[in-house]
Amino acid sequence: MSVKTLKMDGKDLSAREGDTILQVAEENNIYIPTLCHLDGLADVGACRLCVVEIKGRRGFQPACSTVIEEGMEVVTNSETLQKYRRLILELLFVEGNHVCAVCVSNRHCDLQDLAVKVGMNYTRLAYRAPVRDMDLSHERFGFDGNRCVLCTRCVRVCDEIEGAHTWDVRGRGIEASVITDLDQPWGESLTCTSCGKCVQVCPTGALFQKGKSAAEMVKQATFVTYLKSMRESKK
Amino acid sequence: MITMATVWLDGCSGCHMSILDMDEYLIEIFKRATLVYSPLVDHKDFPEMVDLTLVEGAVSSTDDLAKIKKVRQHTKTLVALGDCAVTGNVPGMRSMFPVSAVMERAYVENADINPGAPTQKIPPLIARVRPVHQIVPVDLVVPGCPPSAKTIAYVLDRLIAGEPVDSAEIARFG
Numbered sequence: 001m002s003v004k005t006l007k008m009d010g011k012d013l014s015a016r017e018g019d020t021i022l023q024v025a026e027e028n029n030i031y032i033p034t035l036c037h038l039d040g041l042a043d044v045g046a047c048r049l050c051v052v053e054i055k056g057r058r059g060f061q062p063a064c065s066t067v068i069e070e071g072m073e074v075v076t077n078s079e080t081l082q083k084y085r086r087l088i089l090e091l092l093f094v095e096g097n098h099v100c101a102v103c104v105s106n107r108h109c110d111l112q113d114l115a116v117k118v119g120m121n122y123t124r125l126a127y128r129a130p131v132r133d134m135d136l137s138h139e140r141f142g143f144d145g146n147r148c149v150l151c152t153r154c155v156r157v158c159d160e161i162e163g164a165h166t167w168d169v170r171g172r173g174i175e176a177s178v179i180t181d182l183d184q185p186w187g188e189s190l191t192c193t194s195c196g197k198c199v200q201v202c203p204t205g206a207l208f209q210k211g212k213s214a215a216e217m218v219k220q221a222t223f224v225t226y227l228k229s230m231r232e233s234k235k
Numbered sequence: 236m237i238t239m240a241t242v243w244l245d246g247c248s249g250c251h252m253s254i255l256d257m258d259e260y261l262i263e264i265f266k267r268a269t270l271v272y273s274p275l276v277d278h279k280d281f282p283e284m285v286d287l288t289l290v291e292g293a294v295s296s297t298d299d300l301a302k303i304k305k306v307r308q309h310t311k312t313l314v315a316l317g318d319c320a321v322t323g324n325v326p327g328m329r330s331m332f333p334v335s336a337v338m339e340r341a342y343v344e345n346a347d348i349n350p351g352a353p354t355q356k357i358p359p360l361i362a363r364v365r366p367v368h369q370i371v372p373v374d375l376v377v378p379g380c381p382p383s384a385k386t387i388a389y390v391l392d393r394l395i396a397g398e399p400v401d402s403a404e405i406a407r408f409g
């Protein structure tokens with residue numbers, strides 16, 4: 001494995017070939033906000049919160065899914081980046097129906113925490129107030145489309161870690177939503193093993209355990225990182 | 236001594252409860268500010284000019300619309316207090332349905348006696364619930380459902396002293 005050198009926020013760093021900008025940043029205690037990324041799952045660059053600037057490249061690159069290169073100069077935080085990250089959060093909040101006060105994930109929600117970190121305390125955009133479905137047909141778990149940000153963590157954990165591929169995405173653009181099996185009720189799914197991994201990795205209140213109060217609905221997503229590393233080292 | 240007002244639009248009054256929850260610190264606040272208009276005091280009309288007004292609640296009816304426009308005209312510093320004022324929050328959950336369906340649900344489907352939507356006295360609902368800042372310019376937003384007494388005390392202390400406030404540092408949704 002060869003070593004690459006690069007600059008991040010003016011600091012000279014060395015990193016392993018094949019690492020992503022986000023991995024290098026985390027190793028060097030540089031904070032980049034993320035939402036769809038989860039250690040142990042393949043990155044898809046869905047949310048765009050982790051965008052960074054790379055000298056000599058136009059536009060912005062997602063840190064979670066951009067591999068470092070020799071001599072790269074990365075800026076992880078600038079006024080422009082802050083502006084865009086705030087705007088992305090505003091878009092996420094107005095796209096669905098986020099009513100934190102009555103949400104089971106209130107105070108344990110990655111999206112809500114990001115709003116605090118990025119300083120997004122109101123949206124300049126109008127709320128869409130879309131009509132979105134809920135699926136409460138599963139015996140133990142529930143899905144509330146109003147709070148789904150389409151990060152696809154549920155889809156990836158179910159496919160890559162559990163191997164069931166119960167979840168997938170239907171539709172395009174603003175019409176897109178996650179579905180179980182062939183858009184059948186979750187409770188009637190033939191592939192779902194009821195393992196609950198999707199619930200644990202969902203960063204919002206979209207997937208939840210039935211019968212849990214907001215105080216109890218604390219998710220543990222770190223098992224994915226653990227399982228993945230154990231499997232890779234065949235322990 | 237500055238003048239202060241509080242206004243209650245479409246909210247549950249929880250933000251006003253949180254104001255009261257400052258307990259004895261209210262005495263400290265009122266050494267530096269006079270409450271000239273509020274659901275908590277008796278004045279019927281909004282004064283000619285108020286230094287600082289806190290608004291609880293979303294804009295949901297034609298009455299809210301008229302009120303908030305008037306309040307803005309007669310206020311120097313306008314604060315949207317709490318999630319309903321800042322995001323629409325729970326009152327905003329009806330925005331995904333047409334007003335007629337909302338009225339039908341509340342006054343016909345769920346009525347035990349005399350089903351039928353009121354046609355008099357009750358101000359008509361506007362099509363979509365709106366946060367205050369989407370109707371009139373707001374000088375500061377303080378999210379929270381409700382914002383804690385501590386948050387409100389901090390905000391009032393700074394505003395009364397004429398210091399800048401960044402609520403992003405102290406308040407969050409929910």
Ligand code: SF4
Binds near residue numbers: 104205
């Ligand atoms: S999912 Fe998060 S941001 Fe959305 S309503 Fe729930 S707590 Fe708020």
Ligand code: SF4
Binds near residue numbers: 202
């Ligand atoms: S249900 Fe949760 S994990 Fe799945 S896409 Fe929506 S927000 Fe992401």
Ligand code: FES
Binds near residue numbers: 062
């Ligand atoms: S965390 Fe990188 S795009 Fe979502």
